[in-house]
Amino acid sequence: MLTADGIRAALDGLLERRTDQTRLTSMGAGSDDLDDGRAYLAATVEGGWHVPTWPSAHGGRDASVAENQLIGSVLREYVVPDLYPFAIGLGMVGPALLAHGTAEQQERWLRPIASGAEIWCQMFSEPEAGSDLANVALSAERDGDVWRLGGQKTWTSRAMWSKWAICLARTDPEQPKHKGLTMFVIAMDAHGVDVRPLRQMNNDAHFSEVFVDDAVVSDAWRVGDVGEGWRVAMTILSHERAGAGSRGGGDGAKRGSRVPTWIADLAALGALDDPVGSHTVRRDEAMSIYAADMASRWTAQRAADEARSGGSPGPAGSGAKLRTVSSYKRRAFLANRAAGAAGMLEDGHGYIETVTAPSMSIRGGTDEIQRNILGERVLGLPGEPRLDRDVPWRESRKGLL
Ligand SMILES: Cc1cc2nc3c(=O)[nH]c(=O)nc-3n(C[C@H](O)[C@H](O)[C@H](O)COP(=O)(O)OP(=O)(O)OC[C@H]3O[C@@H](n4cnc5c(N)ncnc54)[C@H](O)[C@@H]3O)c2cc1C
The missing domain is CATH 2.40.110.10 (Butyryl-CoA Dehydrogenase, subunit A, domain 2)
Structure with a gap:
């Protein structure tokens, strides 16, 4: 049976452990680095550690959802680089090929995705x-x-x-x-x-x-x-929203540490020192973000697990995306404000995340569209008027409706 210690024993030979000093970008913000991700994927593909639920013949290890969760939580103790360059293959195309692809297509494309050889x-x-x-x-x-x-x-x-x-x-x-x-x-x-x-x-x-x-x-x-x-596009988009491929990068803490690195960084900046005044407001805000962040992570995890066990994630992915985006923005803006005037500089604390944050509400479907999906599919509210739904596309393109 797969155990956390068994996974650590395998990963220790392949990856470095995180330390308090480990800092990683996420979502490719400000980084065009392909090498770290490629080296990480090449190291983990043999054991199927990065996409455990994929078939072992294609770079996975036929893991159950529970095993996958366990592997994910142990992986957080290691340096998993920002896998943004590889995320479409790992998180969206791979699952779509498993759901809709032929055996030949799976054979041709899945393993090079899992190994980082092909983007x-x-x-x-x-x-x-x-x-x-x-x-x-x-x-x-x-x-x-x-x-x-x-x-x-x-x-x-x-x-x-x-x-x-x-x-x-x-x-x-x-x-x-x-x-x-x-x-x-x-x-x-x-x-x-x-x-x-x-x-x-x-x-x-x-x-x-x-x-x-x-x-x-x-x-x-x-x-x-x-x-x-x-139908294939919906499979891909729902996986994108559920963030099924988003393992890697970010602000994890090393094993045993209860303070995430973004809070440790704020503390190191002296931004949380003062028990009164603006620092207290920041402390409160940091804790509120932390709580929302954890809830968002668990929800995203649930949506991703649903996706892995049931094939295609449902509207939960839209809720997960809204929360993840909100959390990313609040962290970025708090970090940047805490840096004061220095936060306006390109290498200032939280700068890259702050200027990346607006795009988070657009990519993968805008916040408004996610809310429409939740309104219609979860709350059962009346749908939007869709006049062009049943007419030939060529007609609707002429602007006749
Ligand atoms: C950083 C980044 C990376 C991206 N990467 C990719 C990629 O790799 N591949 C890819 O195919 N696409 C990609 N996109 C495109 C992204 O999916 C689209 O930008 C997004 O779906 C919005 O479409 P649009 O830009 O045409 O805006 P529009 O659809 O024109 O929307 C404009 C505004 O109107 C609002 N709106 C539109 N319709 C409604 C409605 N029915 N109800 C309420 N409000 C509405 C929108 O919310 C938005 O605020 C990326 C976008 C960004 C910013």
Whole structure:
């Protein structure tokens, strides 16, 4: 039987333990480092330690949900780098291939994801298809055994690092918008794929516009049936919201330490010293964030476990995303305020997190959209008016509705 000490015995030979000095970025904020994540994944793939619930043949270890939880909690004692560059493959494409992919597709793509050898990106959003994702216009036309893709994607995180993309395309414009979509895998170095990086206000340039001009994709790289793209997309998005791939990075504490590193950092800054005045307010705020953070973590864990045991996470992922984002923002803003004027400098305490924080409410579906999902699917409130739902997509595109 798998025990915490057994896991430690295996991991001690592979990874470094966290110390009070360990500091890690999360969500790729301000860091373009691929090497640490790649080394970590290469070290853990043999034992299937990073994606334990995946089949052992594909870089996992066939673990149950309970075993996976135990491994996750022990992994927090080790230096697990920021896996942001690898997160689409690990957290979204991998589970989608396990749910919808063929045996050949699983064989080809899963292990290189688990080992960090191949990076993936997610080509969903377009200039006119963000919150209204089903409005995707990038077209795929069948030509014998291949498909020819053309159109534009935008906000494609990690595109310039990626070998592969999971790409939502319109295969039948005569069908209503959700029905004429199909999911493909596209090679980012294919002829006709042009990646143009965009710079964000935190100085990151790891998301891009992608222009696709008559790129050829084999029918063997179609994920799911023709016309089933929306179903595959929902699997991917619900995993994204549930944060199933988010293990790694962040502010964990070393084993036995009860103080998370972000609070230790605030204390070291002298920001919590004074028992009266603004420092007391900060102490209260830090404790309130800590409590909300723990509740959010457990909820996110529950949503991720649901995802692992039941295949596809439900609306719980939307609640988990809202709480995780709120917690990230409050921590970032508190840390940055505590640094005073120095917090305005690029290397100031909490600066990178503060200028990264607004994007958290947009990526993976905006806060407003998550609230709509909770309103409709959890609270049972009346749905939004959806006039274009049942008409051919080509008609709704003409603005006739
Ligand atoms: C850092 C970052 C990384 C990203 N990475 C990726 C990626 O890798 N791949 C990818 O495909 N996409 C990615 N995205 C895109 C992201 O999913 C979209 O930006 C997001 O879904 C919102 O779409 P939009 O930008 O078109 O805004 P819009 O949909 O135009 O929304 C504009 C505003 O209107 C609000 N709104 C829209 N519809 C409703 C409604 N029905 N009810 C209430 N309010 C509404 C929105 O909440 C928002 O405030 C990324 C975005 C960011 C910021």
